[in-house]
Amino acid sequence: MDKCTAIIHPAPPFNFALTAENQPYFRKDASAPDTDIENTGAYQRLLHLGDKLALATARPEGSIASPKLAVTIEGESLSPPEVDAAREQVARLLGADQDLTAFYGAATADPVLADLVQTFYGMHLPRAISVFEALTQAILGQQLAATVARIIRALLIETYGGSKTFNGQLHYAFPRPEAIAGASVDDLRALKLSRRKAEYLQGIARAELDTPGGLDGLERLTDAEAVRELTALRGVGKWTAQWVLVRALGRPDAFPVGDLALRRIVSRLYFGGQPLTDEQLEEFSHRWSPHRSWATHYLFAALRAGVGE
DNA sequence: ACCCAGGCATTGG
DNA sequence: CCAATGCATGGG
Numbered sequence: 482m483d484k485c486t487a488i489i490h491p492a493p494p495f496n497f498a499l500t501a502e503n504q505p506y507f508r509k510d511a512s513a514p515d516t517d518i519e520n521t522g523a524y525q526r527l528l529h530l531g532d533k534l535a536l537a538t539a540r541p542e543g544s545i546a547s548p549k550l551a552v553t554i555e556g557e558s559l560s561p562p563e564v565d566a567a568r569e570q571v572a573r574l575l576g577a578d579q580d581l582t583a584f585y586g587a588a589t590a591d592p593v594l595a596d597l598v599q600t601f602y603g604m605h606l607p608r609a610i611s612v613f614e615a616l617t618q619a620i621l622g623q624q625l626a627a628t629v630a631r632i633i634r635a636l637l638i639e640t641y642g643g644s645k646t647f648n649g650q651l652h653y654a655f656p657r658p659e660a661i662a663g664a665s666v667d668d669l670r671a672l673k674l675s676r677r678k679a680e681y682l683q684g685i686a687r688a689e690l691d692t693p694g695g696l697d698g699l700e701r702l703t704d705a706e707a708v709r710e711l712t713a714l715r716g717v718g719k720w721t722a723q724w725v726l727v728r729a730l731g732r733p734d735a736f737p738v739g740d741l742a743l744r745r746i747v748s749r750l751y752f753g754g755q756p757l758t759d760e761q762l763e764e765f766s767h768r769w770s771p772h773r774s775w776a777t778h779y780l781f782a783a784l785r786a787g788v789g790e
Numbered sequence: 791a792c793c794c795a796g797g798c799a800t801t802g803g
Numbered sequence: 804c805c806a807a808t809g810c811a812t813g814g815g
């Protein structure tokens with residue numbers, strides 16, 4: 482068993498805890514929360530490196546203004562290119578290369594955002610490993626309470642994700658599309674998924690496998706083109722497409738119109754609680770362009786923290 | 791007991 | 804165009 486280390490230099494400012502708590506990882510512990518940064522002080526994920534599984538552990542060093550991540554990669558006979566690939570995946574998962582300064586500059590003109598930037602200073606926007614992973618996670622979470630979604634996701638990952646034990650702790654990787662496509666709808670229904678969602682997941686897995694180069698090829702398209710391709714998939718509407726633009730493709734100006742929670746928090750923080758329609762919210766959102774993904778991310782953080790309640 | 795929670799496609803008025 | 808429906812679970 483090899484153990485290698487690498488260093489990542491995130492673009493400052495970078496607050497590790499605020500960033501990593503938005504990125505789930507998968508361990509064998511049914512009741513475990515998505516992350517437990519506060520206990521371990523580290524972000525961990527089991528990664529696919531070709532056919533191998535490797536555990537990546539990222540620990541913060543330095544400060545918010547001068548950040549460093551110490552990344553440990555554990556696995557069987559790892560080659561230097563594999564270690565490098567793992568390091569790149571961790572950097573992507575934690576949004577290490579994102580430069581917040583343009584957004585922070587624009588936020589000074591918006592009192593609400595200016596406040597949130599202070600509160601969540603250095604919070605980057607975690608990215609999914611792939612479009613396939615982001616889509617699958619989005620479908621799983623649609624309409625469900627967060628706790629229910631977590632149970633179902635844990636079942637999916639424990640059933641179809643690769644796993645490996647490190648230091649007595651069993652870790653899971655996110656399932657590959659082959660595993661989902663190879664399951665029957667009834668197999669998936671056993672994981673408490675509805676028939677419809679089971680069908681959606683299979684369709685997405687097949688699209689990932691059947692598209693030359695995979696769905697990550699959407700990287701090359703404009704926002705509007707990518708939305709068109711994504712919404713052509715069954716189970717993927719406008720909301721999910723925007724979500725994927727943010728969480729997988731890293732686009733800075735996506736906006737999930739139709740998000741109930743977002744509508745509520747904007748109504749609370751900007752309109753004194755007066756209800757908004759989707760049309761009003763869409764129009765209002767342009768004040769944040771071209772940083773709407775970032776504005777949304779910080780508003781959701783406010784929502785989770787109970788700001789304005 | 792009941793209602794809701796960060797949707798979506800489908801179906802029926 | 805609008806409303807109901809299925810998918811599951813805990814908390815208010």
